[in-house]
Amino acid sequence: MGREGTIAPVSWKNILLIKMDKFKEKIVIISGGSRGIGRAICLAFAKEKANIVFTYNKSADEALKLAKELTGLGVEVLSLQADVRDYNQCRQVIENTLKKFNRIDILINNAGIVRDKSLMMMLQEDWKDVIETNLGGVFNMTRAAITTLLKQKNGCIINMSSVSGVAGIARQTNYSASKAGIIGFSRSLAKEVAAYNIRVNVVCPGFINTDMVNSLTDNIKKGILEAIPTKRLGEPEEVANVCLFLASEQANYITGETIKIDGGLTL
């Protein structure tokens, strides 16, 4: 057989090389990126060679540490302080991103807070803070970015909801309402922008091994573990992996979808 007819042997090394760098030169914005799930998402995309823009609100030390870690992975990084409750600050994030990178490929709205209380004990501020950060933040970031994505006729948006927004969890009326709102927002937007090659999907983590869950009392944590069929908390990296998939070309036909990552909690 002539040389033209032979197929080069594929080594494991080559297969690994094909798998890596999936997001090379892509620009990813992650709100609330300095800690927990957001941090894992930043690292996961940076390992795939995406350039990272992440926002943080109060965790300046963690943000600095993460920025160094990301830069060490050989990607460009923009770390921006922003309160997602403020539309002008979100616009500033988008403007700074465009100034540096000239485009946006993936927007991950991850910033979120909890103020868990029974409704009877819940103050109006607890309600307002959670709704304005979790749901208002998604509107502010997405509204600020959408014109750019529409003009590009290309983009991917992933919004972080929660199993609380699907199933409801006692003492989380504010959080649950905000997270359910994100699902409605995403489904409507998915229909609105699909023709512009922009996909919008939702990720619903269950109980994940982060500061947010670790701040719960041991009794509550024990109860949670008993309720999860897989009998363990999820890891932030497991949520990040789903984001990688949704943002990849392999998910090109998926939009308006909500994916739960909860170890079977809501079955």
Place this chain on the structure above:
Amino acid sequence: MPKKNIEELKKEIKKLVSEIAEVSEEDLKEDAMFTEDLGIDSMMALEIIASLEKKYKLIIPEEKIPTIRSLKNVYDLLEEVYLKE
């Protein structure tokens, strides 16, 4: 290149909007509302904005986009960002 005067500009803009919105130039009255009277949706509005930006090599500020609700608004906006630039 010398800048176009407002009348020239209006003529070009009207032609461009009429093509995107598929509304004849005669029917495209200056004060007709894009959505209510002409059925121009936000996606068409985006096409109009993108075409204007490309044609006149300018950037329409993000905060001005929601103010574009009629042909007159487009004229005013272009007058502001193109002629006064």
